[in-house]
Amino acid sequence: MHILIVEDEAGIVQFLQQGLEEEGYTITSASDGLKGFELSQKENFDLILLDWMLPKMTGLELCKSIRLKNTSTPIIFLTAKDTVQETIEGLKAGANDYIKKPFSFDELVERIKIHFRNQNEDEILTLGSIKIDIPQHRVLVNEIEVALTQREFELLTYLVKNKGKVCTRTQIIEDVWDIHFEYDTGVIDVFMNAIRKKLNLKIEQDYIKTVRGVGYIAND
Amino acid sequence: MHILIVEDEAGIVQFLQQGLEEEGYTITSASDGLKGFELSQKENFDLILLDWMLPKMTGLELCKSIRLKNTSTPIIFLTAKDTVQETIEGLKAGANDYIKKPFSFDELVERIKIHFRNQNEDEILTLGSIKIDIPQHRVLVNEIEVALTQREFELLTYLVKNKGKVCTRTQIIEDVWDIHFEYDTGVIDVFMNAIRKKLNLKIEQDYIKTVRGVGYIAND
């Protein structure tokens, strides 16, 4: 789990980083709002911790900017601005939680955990007769194991997690390949082909359909 | 959106119920932990508000019990137990937020809204008996799927998004085809024809009308 900390006071960053790394998180930090924004666009973070008062761009502006592009990554404010009005303003900007300084580190950790709780809940995904066992990293078709490589597994899992929704090629490149710039390539096609072959799916009638000009969609 | 309030002080229940109903929520309340548990199992609530000190079963026990069966419904504690230890205990029991009394009603509302934010992401447009499911990229006429190509889908969606307004040929070429110079062609006609055929629309009386000399208009 990768957390972005945007905070200008080095002492607080150090304290948070050390504590959260001990909890098993990977930390990246930015010392001003602009750097924070750039980082948030370049990488996929699982959660973002935000101070309010920041150089170059306030936490509030940063929060709103992030939300324009991405509505799902949890954002937690961690700030000395402690009035009810400010809290409400922060939440309205799209934050998921608002913690006032001084705060308890243990409470922060608990409040972070909330957002990761239901993530590995779906440990076994299904798509028709296909079972994806995430902890065991295995894929079964009609109870018979099929060996997939890492990327194949990730792509399939991504499609199944978004079952019923079209996944665009851009989204797939962003979320599965973690590439955040225009990238014209045929990798997706190659991997889709490999998955279909290994899982023995026919293009026309089967679980993963091509949506021409857009991407792919999984459906039982 | 249906909210369950489990709280024994009638005054608080009344205050919450009235305020939240004004916000457009449907409220059901229980005055002790046991009733709260039974209700939570009988009905599907979208969110649960929980006091800690309750007759028959404490909020903490109730929270844990609910979580044994259901991990997704958001639970918010609303309690006078205000120490860090208690907060952590509440969150560890599976709650999604922990608000201390006395609290600001406006902040409570904002914190409730957080949990409903990403719900109306699934955009479904309608035009009479036609449904356009954007995330699924599907079009249904009387619940029967009709296969449209990408351009057909975009054109139809554009017209339906501008339901009730005339879309001029120039606007359509600009917004759907992304062509920003004078362009004299019959493409639009060809696609309108294809859409009408596939959706089985009659020209004269149906949902998409031709506005001679201008463009087209959609209306239920």
Add this chain to the structure above:
DNA sequence: GCTATTTTTTAAGAATTGCTTAATATTTTA
């Protein structure tokens, strides 16, 4: 630390699908 193996990516031709044009038919309006 080098080699063998597996996995990922690139690239290129084949197949498919859908877009556009153009030619013709029909409808509307003056």
Add this chain to the structure above:
DNA sequence: TAAAATATTAAGCAATTCTTAAAAAATAGC
């Protein structure tokens, strides 16, 4: 009724996707 606008159809062309093979990169074994 003639002229203009829209509807309809079919065919060539363009773009996307599929498939395969081989190169590049990463991983594992010795």
